[in-house]
Amino acid sequence: MQSTTSQTGHTEAHDAHHEEPGFWRAYVFSTDHKVIGIQYGVTSLIFLLFGFFLMMMMRWQIAYPGHPIPVMGPILEKVLGDVASGGVMSSDLYNSFGAMHGTIMVFLAVVPLAFAAFGNYVVPLQIGAVDMAFPRINMVSYQCFVVGGVVMMVSFFIPGGAAQAGWTSYSPLATSIPTDGQTFWILGMVFLITSSLLGAVNFIATIIQLRAPGMTWMRLPFFVWAQFVTAFLLLLAFPPLEAAAVMQLMDKVAHTSFFLPTGLAIGGNLANVSGGGSPLLWQHLFWFLGHPEVYVLILPALGIVAEVVANNTRKPLWGYKSLVYASLAIGFLSFIVWAHHMYLTGMGTAISTFFQTTTMIISIPSVVILTCLLISLWGGSIRINTPMLFALGFLPMFGIGGLTGLPLGLNYSDIHLHDTYYVIAHFHYVVAPGTIFGLMAGIYYWYPKATGRFMSEFWGKVHFWTSLVFMNLIFQPMFAQGMAGMLRRMVDGGVNYSLAKVGNDAIGGLSDTMIGMNVGISHAAWLLGVSQIPFIINFFWSITHGKKVTSDNPWDATTLEWQTPTPPPHGNFATAMKVYHGPYEYSAPGQSKDFAPQNEPMR
Amino acid sequence: MEIPYVVQPRPDTGLYNAKLGIWLFLASEVMLFGALFSSYILLRIGAAPGAWPHGLLNIPIGTVNTLVLITSSITVVMAWASLKLNQFNRFKMFQGITLVCAMLFVCIKSYEYYDKFTHYEVIMTDGMVADGHLVEKSDTHITLKHVAVFHEGEGTAGDHHGEHREEMRIEAAQIRKMENYGPWHNTYLAIYFTLTALHALHVIGGAAVIAYLWGPGSRMWKTDPERFTNRIEISGLFWHFVDLVWIFLFPVLYLL
Ligand code: HEM
């Protein structure tokens, strides 16, 4: 008690000579973790929409190859010039949009939203801290992110356009395409990597150092654990990509040959390079990041879903410790599975077997997490609201995404499936109806804390059900297309197969049904776009018009972020927090209410 | 409310925030340089037999530079220890030496770079190769000094094959291809320049921070000596890491 009072006294003294920061300090160059979290959130949602817009354009070209894009076609031609002449998407433009869709979605939308936005806003609150450990570094992290994003955006408008070699940027292709788009891509990535590294250091230091008294490791909400592991993945997996990016930059601008082999021919002519480099080296370095990155995409979403599930089933999470240890196991193992993306490079059977084995092993903790969350639902008196709907939707979607990954992890079946639409379907189930549903659950769940108002439940439900339907209509048929042999990254949506067809059931032939699915998929994608309109309006409208919260803890939750004033002021808590028990004491016997906040001792 | 453990260590972890921060940052740096060293190994293993050049660098100069950095590593510790002993002037002196060492290192490194950029391999129309340092270059001819002349495909600059000449004039018409020993020349030089340039950037960055804390930043010694000492400790940890990287770089690039 002694310390609590003295702390409070200190706050008052501090506030007395505290002047209000001006607009720039408060909203643009803020060092407050909540403002930075919201900055990250809004910026990354815009990028999410933009990445999706690119794909909506591409889906037209896939469904109706060579036809001018309605409405947007002429605009694209005006803005980007010849690459969209006549409003038709050229193959160069398709390649740019495809590469940038992947890059933007992963590095500018989902990671910043899942890790930086939610992490910044929620983690310090959940551990009872006043801010992040290094507030100014936090601000710089966001600024690096913005610079990286701007560099990527500018690259659309340079001669030759944005990068075209896929989000994976395999060399020698990436090095030899005659545009500076790739150089911009690399520079942009260097900023984004720097931003992530600064964020990761900050998160880990904050979680280790700034936990409130009594907040022991096993009392951390699972969301904090998920962010903790994610931060380590970013910290250790990103630098090798940075090294690779530096080397690719050298290949581009200093004409070195890190990734260019001896005897490389470009356009039929021997390339004027010293040679001696290794294209496989790029792939190793890229996937050394690339695989941990997929856990960066999914772990925060799992964390959010765990919070929402516990809160809305009104009972403790089943297997909290298993969840924690499973995430740690995933963290370690994700560094030794990367070459399952490279089975087709001829690594030899011994190495293939090694990576196939580790891949099967890492699927165990993933299944453990999903199982814990599913069993948590058992016997709960489930409260159905929008956050819970999204969390419930997440579970089967992530399940489909995860299970369809197993055939890709076994090298025998991957030889058939590699680089087909099956892969696209698989990982989109994980990141689109998976992660994005988790993130949506988080937005609807924490919105009342950040704004003091609820988002509309009705429009939230409309958003959920339409998104669920269209997501599945988009990605389910892609499994079939992929298994039939349709390759990804094709500007004509597979028409070349029809032309070369030797009969429907010939190997390599693709039936009209398979190719015809493209049209349905594309319509579903555009309708998915329409389904986001209620969300966007709801998001902005509710800031001023949503139903007001009547308490600081509107969902009757146990974790510390609900024990702050609404919205939390600078410095977060009215009194210093002290933690007495674990994070999910719902419906504990003998209590006066069905939830016991972590800062209130239990009877 | 203020952020705790900015200066004092948290009892259960034994660290103040920034110290944990720098260790985490260094972990990521280990991965960065680790990836580059691994690339070096892969490129070298993958090189065609005999294609990996040897002896392109000047070992005595590299050794001197190694000693310079090791010295700075010692003085950086002495500087921190001086602050712990409350001897601000000794701190100033030791950290001053650190800075001089840093500058010396960068100068020597620049000289080595200059040496590589003026080192040319000239392939002549008659199939001979002249390998030496450029003295002058005009529209009609070039002049090289310390030249080794050998048949194309018979060895590289470092292995002292062929005939030696103090100076050599080559007419422009005789030249088929002429290229200096920049990173574009071969994969060894590519990794050499990339690794050492990245390392040099770390040296310059670290020295900039140390210089700031030595100059204007040292005013904090008067207002908050404990925090200032922590800052010196942090910058010192970073400096040790930079030295450590060089300790690996030197044998890998110069000796092996
Ligand atoms: C929800 C709406 C989305 C739709 C309709 C969609 C659709 C697609 C399609 C059809 C492709 C294949 C293009 C081709 O191979 O030519 C693709 C590629 C890709 N998508 Fe998405 N996507 C969506 C969201 C996302 C999200 C949220 C992420 C990441 C977090 C993502 C990451 C990627 C990546 C990395 C690629 C590979 C790009 C490449 O080939 O280099 N997508 N997407």
Ligand SMILES: [Cu+2]
């Ligand atoms: Cu993977």
